Amino acid sequence: MFKNYFLVAYRNLVRHKGFSFLNIAGLALGLTACLLIGLFVYDELQFDKFLPAGERVYRIYTEQTSKETPETYSPVSPMYATTLKQEFPEVEQTARILMNPTTNLLVVGDKKIYVKDGLLVDSTFFGVFPLAFKYGSAAGALDAPTSIVLTEDVATSFFGPENPVGKEVKIDTTGFVVKGVLRNDLSKFHLKVNYLVPLAAAQLPAARMKRWGWHQFFTYARLRPGADAAQTQAKLQRYIVEQVKPTMKDEEMNDKPFLQPLRDIHLYSATFKYDLTVKGNITYVKALSFIAAFILLIAVFNFVNLATAKSMQRAKEVGIRKTIGASRQQLMLQFLSETVLLTLVSVLLATLLTALLLPALNAFTGKTMTFDLLRNPALLGILVVLTVVVGLLAGFYPALVLSSFQPVKVLKSAVVTDGIFGRVQWLRHGLIVVQFALSVFLIICAIVVFRQVSYLHNKDLGFNREQIMFFPMRGDNMSRHYETFKNELRQVPGVVSASIGYGFPGDQVAGDGIIVPTNGEQKNYGVTQLMVDYDYLNTLGLQLVAGRDFSPDLKTDKDQAFIINETAVKELGFGTPEQALGRIMKWQVWSDQNPDSLKVGKVIGVVKDFHYKSLYDKLEPAVLQIFPPAYWKVAVKLKGDNVGSSVEGVKQVWGRFNPESPIEYRFLDDNFDEMYKAEDKLKTLLWTFTGIAIFVGCLGLFGLATYAAERRKKEIGIRKVLGASVPTIVALLSKEFLLLVLVAAVIAFPAAWLAMSRWLQDFAYRIDMPLWAFGAAGLLAAVVAFLTVGYQAVRAATANPVTNLRAE
Amino acid sequence: MIKIENLEKIYRTDEVQTKALNNVSLEVAEGEFVAIMGPSGCGKSTLLNILGLLDEPDGGSFTFAGTEVAHAPERRRAALRKQHIGFVFQSFNLIDELTVAENVELPLIYLGVGAAERQAKVTRVLEKMQVMHRRNHFPQQLSGGQQQRVAVARAVVNSPRLILADEPTGNLDSSNGNEVMELLTELNEAGTTVIMVTHSEHDARYAHRVIRLLDGQVVLEHARA
């Protein structure tokens, strides 16, 4: 019996190739999108799950309640770990990581490699994070201050495949002994790590380690089994209020600490500041899961829609089978096996597509996901279940409808009129509207995101970011003789100017207070501190709106002068740029020896606002001053031509000052492009989903149009016999669908407006909502819909009426 | 074999109510060949559909082989249909996606007959209907006469006790029509009851008895001239 079913199914499939293709392609595409998203979501949910007892590990983070909207900080005072360990019996172990996002030069013999993500950690680190060792063991691995633990990749790049335990690795010039090598499976660890060194190696002053105001450590605590994290958190918050705050004299204490479960860190830290973890975003994960479910639903729905439309043409077959004596159950079984067959083909195709597209997704997400059915029986099980469930789900409705046909009726006329189809029309139309609304919504989003992204990349930032080589100084020799270094850089042919300082656009900047005496009061403002030299303004091409630049000829400029930006003029209450000139400002000098010394100076100039941070952040008041102790980074402005040889020249100068370490440079504009990576990805993602949504939407519409054309075949035939022209008939058939698209647009417009307004809100600097995007999206959807429906309509309208009428 | 009494069938549409059958009583004995005639719209097809258990009457009784079936559930009607009744239609009604042999095999499949026996029966009936050489063709590749022969083959393959034919020659030329009539006569002579609707006096002559309908009522019954 099944042989007969499959035979008919197969012949139907082959006979209506285009139709079968569309139906299978639609479902396969939907399933592929679903599978890929599923893999991604699954992968995102796996972070830190591999760590034994990880469910008892928590990260301590704080909310800073001083700001209007509280901000969340990942790094906290070193005292949290100390306190938790000493005063909280339910805490089994703690571990701290110093926030230290610098790249260091690792040296083994002649091999010198810059390595990022070296962590300075408490020796208890492996007690909290029991990572697997390839060589050596966790016990005592970080006890000696000269210990270093490498990851497999780093160890291999220095020592090859051999066991390096006991060998020496230098960080710059300090020697360390390799105590262990971690296994390579750290892709699901929330921390990026290449090597670990005990905190003791940093020789941090004991007094500083006792400061509650020094927010510099990522702190983790593992609770004893059975301990209640919520209670511990409440206890810790109380402890801060009752025990710590009263002891703070000068410094303000606005910490409100929280415990974050280890396994939440990856997905739930999107808004955390100064966080160095590998971040995912639960919002995206949820949105993607939703989209996946939605795509699957739509794909199944379209599948049903097409199958039902198709079934109209099989009414006669059903009638005959029933006349011969087929029972309803037998017919349902037949149609169900047909859809299961179609689904099976789609699933196989989707599996193939997923395997083909996974490398691209891996490249896009930077993940290493695998789709190995043989090694992952669970995945295979999911696919089988998916086939059966989708097949049954998709086949059930058409089977129900078809098997309910009355043979007397369907055999009487070749075409079925209304009946049950009429009753579910609102559902049919409703779903088409939803699909098109989604398409229109996505088209608008794609356009808006595209516009904003190009705005981000191209906006005039108020300074000249082209052809600026950018690198940190390295080695004592270079830092100590930075002036000679700068002079020699300037001699290189092709170099326009060079500036050394701390606080370049696109790089780290420091925030600090500035004191402004106003009406006898000492007002303290939070500002950005840019530590600059005499060449900063001209190297970056900043414009002065009042006053003058720092000058090396005026002795007082070094210790008694500030330049501020326009925003500072406003925020510090100076009135106009001209009025700001000459105003006194005081700054608490960065100095370990003399923490109380004040630098007092006058405002000598005001620069036009420039964007030293990403366009996410609103411009802050900025204070520029000469402060050589903080000098660290170098910006070298090159001429437009012969960049290659200019870079060579800079490298040679570098070599004269530091032959030990190779130079590691980038261009300033790359820093900026990198800031918007997430947006670039969002853009790609949106285009893809928009494409899928439109395709899937068209499929649904196509199914509906086929159905309508089929249903009205006879009517059309008669109209033509009576003299109706092709265009009239096309219009007759298309009208209703264009109306659906119109309704879809009406739903999509406000939704897209809302979503995109909110998205744009995140950017301090953004485009105006492009209204034309709405028109364009609506028009595009209408055109696509018209082409889809029009195809069916034209086909129906140009068909020979005699064939349709003779079908009786 | 068939006994109907006071059969009524009313079609209700939004505005009109058509009495397609009005108090029809009729008896057909096992082995009879009956022709039903009457002007268009008089209710011939309606009657045949009820006799074939494809449709339900609105009133009256219908006994088929001794049991009351007027309002039998669909499951039982399907079972009776596949076991005892074969249909032949004016428009052949073959399944386009199946070959000649597969079309003919279908009733046997629904009856749950084994594969070997199905093969044998299909071959036998196709040979008898002289379409054996076309067994692997699809219906659309056949002439009207051939299609109707296949339809007859399909109707008789499970040796039903009753064959219902609704204008079986309506779409055929006279020589093809005669062939089909010969086939029906042969089957009848072999013991099968045949009830046939026709507009053709010529065809009606093959029957033992003619029943004439007018406006849903039996107006005349007479034996073959």
Ligand SMILES: Nc1ncnc2c1ncn2[C@@H]1O[C@H](COP(=O)(O)OP(=O)(O)OP(=O)(O)O)[C@@H](O)[C@H]1O
């Ligand atoms: N589905 C239906 N709905 C409403 N009325 C119907 C329906 N089917 C048949 N009728 C009506 O019932 C009456 C009998 O129809 P039936 O098809 O039995 O006629 P017939 O004798 O077979 O005619 P013909 O020789 O033209 O085939 C007709 O008046 C017809 O209009």
Ligand SMILES: [Mg+2]
């Ligand atoms: Mg009729």
